[in-house]
Amino acid sequence: MKKIITQIEKFQYFYPYSVAIVGAQSQSAVNYMACAWHTALSFSPPLFGVLIAKKRYTHQVISDAKNFTVNFISADRVKLSAQMGRKSGLDMDKVKEFQVRLSPSKIIKSPVLEEAYVAFECKLTDIRATGDHDLFVGAVLAIHEEEKCFNADGVLDTGKIRPLLYLGSDFYITIDPDTLKHVLP
Numbered sequence: 170m171k172k173i174i175t176q177i178e179k180f181q182y183f184y185p186y187s188v189a190i191v192g193a194q195s196q197s198a199v200n201y202m203a204c205a206w207h208t209a210l211s212f213s214p215p216l217f218g219v220l221i222a223k224k225r226y227t228h229q230v231i232s233d234a235k236n237f238t239v240n241f242i243s244a245d246r247v248k249l250s251a252q253m254g255r256k257s258g259l260d261m262d263k264v265k266e267f268q269v270r271l272s273p274s275k276i277i278k279s280p281v282l283e284e285a286y287v288a289f290e291c292k293l294t295d296i297r298a299t300g301d302h303d304l305f306v307g308a309v310l311a312i313h314e315e316e317k318c319f320n321a322d323g324v325l326d327t328g329k330i331r332p333l334l335y336l337g338s339d340f341y342i343t344i345d346p347d348t349l350k351h352v353l354p
């Protein structure tokens with residue numbers, strides 16, 4: 170028998186999700202936050218969505234910048250996720266404080282993170298309200314990838330990169346490459 174919960178308080182049963190560091194550079198600020206709620210939205214055109222609570226400083230910075238970057242990090246960069254995800258740019262300059270290394274983007278103004286094994290440059294095309302979070306829709310204009318970490322089909326080489334996964338409540342894990350299977354019907 171499964172337990173059924175109807176008084177839903179801590180709603181995080183869907184994890185593990187991969188962690189992205191999402192942010193932007195506006196006229197007045199540069200700020201990033203940890204983001205586990207993200208998803209591809211369309212292949213053609215390539216659209217990527219990130220869900221950001223209205224109270225986050227990043228919400229304000231991306232709204233002003235009208236572009237953002239999505240930066241995926243490996244499990245050995247877990248500390249960066251905690252720093253970007255448990256401190257707010259409303260209280261400190263996180264980039265300066267935590268010495269986040271940035272690289273210029275090719276098309277947009279907002280920089281990507283040097284630490285990312287893959288990063289998307291996105292132009293903000295829409296903001297949709299979804300409860301206490303807003304869905305920021307980005308048109309993916311450029312992708313920066315660590316050399317040779319994806320194969321020709323765009324599949325991650327798990328021998329080279331272990332992506333950072335989030336379990337909720339400040340717990341993290343990664344994948345086990347020994348479980349890799351290529352399965353066809």
Ligand SMILES: Cc1cc2nc3c(=O)[nH]c(=O)nc-3n(C[C@H](O)[C@H](O)[C@H](O)COP(=O)(O)O)c2cc1C
Pocket residue numbers: 188200201202203204205206207220221222224225226227228250251253254255256257258259302335339
């Ligand atoms: C691993 C992790 C994932 C997170 N995912 C999200 C998310 O998807 N959306 C969101 O609004 N906040 C998320 N947060 C919380 C923000 O990252 C956090 O509140 C951060 O301090 C906001 O920074 P800011 O105020 O500078 O934007 C996450 C936090 C952690 C640690």
